[in-house]
Amino acid sequence: MRVILLQDIKGLGKKFDVKEVKSGYARNFLLPKNLAKIATEKSIKEIERQKTIVRKRIENLKEAREAIAEKLKEKEFHFYVEVGEHQEVFGSITKDDVKRAIKDFITFLPPDLEKEILKKIKIDSNRTLKTLGEHLVEVNLGEGLEFQIKAILNQKALNNG
Numbered sequence: 001m002r003v004i005l006l007q008d009i010k011g012l013g014k015k016f017d018v019k020e021v022k023s024g025y026a027r028n029f030l031l032p033k034n035l036a037k038i039a040t041e042k043s044i045k046e047i048e049r050q051k052t053i054v055r056k057r058i059e060n061l062k063e064a065r066e067a068i069a070e071k072l073k074e075k076e077f078h079f080y081v082e083v084g085e086h087q088e089v090f091g092s093i094t095k096d097d098v099k100r101a102i103k104d105f106i107t108f109l110p111p112d113l114e115k116e117i118l119k120k121i122k123i124d125s126n127r128t129l130k131t132l133g134e135h136l137v138e139v140n141l142g143e144g145l146e147f148q149i150k151a152i153l154n155q156k157a158l159n160n161g
Contacts, residue, residue: 001023003031005017026038062143065143068106068109077102078154082155117142123137132154132155136150
């Protein structure tokens with residue numbers, strides 16, 4: 001029986017592959033668990049259309065990641081922290097703070113691409129930023145796209161009023 005795989009199945013094939021399997025395996029396992037559907041001319045055409053959509057989406061994501069990387073490489077992110085009399089920093093800047101700053105910066109993307117890329121962003125910093133000045137922070141956007149951004153800690157202005 002010919003089936004179209006609806007997801008990757010170890011030892012059988014990848015999502016959207018058309019495979020010949022024993023009818024019992026298809027009826028008793030693949031079809032009831034929605035791992036595959038019967039391959040008809042109509043369903044094969046639909047899968048080809050879906051493959052095209054997925055390929056285009058992957059291409060759009062790649063282009064968006066590359067555009068973000070180019071813009072972020074040149075960007076400095078400024079963070080403001082309270083500082084004591086002896087220049088001791090109160091608080092720190094964490095990976096989440098850096099990721100939030102990147103999220104606020106990439107609002108030029110369509111919302112669906114922005115959300116997808118944000119899920120993939122990894123900030124490779126083993127430490128929180130606790131000293132004033134410039135820090136280089138590793139950013140990984142996935143698919144081997146890694147670079148550094150500048151995170152600059154500045155003293156928060158005091159409100160004397």
